[in-house]
Amino acid sequence: MLFQLTYISTASPSLILFDVETILEGSRRRNGRDDITGLLIFDGKRFLQVLEGPLDHVEATFSRIALDKRHRALVRLSSRHVDRREFGAWAMASHIVGPVTGKGDMVAQxxxxxxxxPDPNLRATLRGFAQIRG
Ligand SMILES: Cc1cc2nc3c(=O)[nH]c(=O)nc-3n(C[C@H](O)[C@H](O)[C@H](O)COP(=O)(O)O)c2cc1C
Structure with missing residues (x-):
């Protein structure tokens, strides 16, 4: 049974871009091992992450993530069963956008x-996140 969990969080004030690269490197390795795919968006202030995979792996990964001091105020936006992966090709796709990288427009990306x-709800969630600023 495939499970998909989406949450947002706020980066801790001391977090710098280098840390995000480190997080991504480790995440791709562990997620590959754990059969987890997903997406991580960072806009300089907040994270939005989607984790997909076997239920127990997703929950175990989320439990580790929730304890991580590099962010706080985690809010689960959705957790549900899915028929197939929506981010199947990616061990953890990432988009680091906004003022930090100068890559500009999060909304457009x-x-x-x-x-x-395929899922309009998830699409709306992600797009809504991109539109909220500050
Ligand atoms: C925003 C954010 C996203 C993360 N995403 C993942 C992830 O997708 N997979 C993962 O294994 N660890 C992720 N981590 C790292 C975990 O919090 C944790 O450091 C890592 O799994 C190693 O855990 P351990 O030290 O208990 O072995 C993320 C951390 C942060 C702050």
Whole structure:
């Protein structure tokens, strides 16, 4: 049974871009091992992450993530069973956007990224996140 969990969190004040790269490196390795796919978006202040995979692996990973001091105020936006993966190709796709990297427009990037998502609710969640600023 495939499970998909989406949450947002706030980066701890001391977090710098280098840390995000480190988080991604480790995440891709462990997620590959754990059969977890997903997406991580960071806009300089907040994270939004989708984790997909076997229920016990997703919950175990989320439990570790929830204890991580590099972010706080985690809020689960959705957790549900899915028939198939929506981020199947990625051990952890990432988009680091916004003022930190100068790569600019989070709204446009997330729109493009979510174009092909089969689930309208998840698409709306991700797009909504991109539109909230500050
Ligand atoms: C925003 C954020 C996203 C993370 N995403 C993942 C992830 O997808 N997979 C993962 O294994 N660890 C992820 N981590 C790292 C975990 O919090 C944790 O450090 C890592 O799993 C190693 O756990 P351990 O030290 O208990 O072995 C993330 C951390 C943060 C702050």
């Amino acid at each position: 997330v729109e493009a990224l979510t174009e092909a998502l």
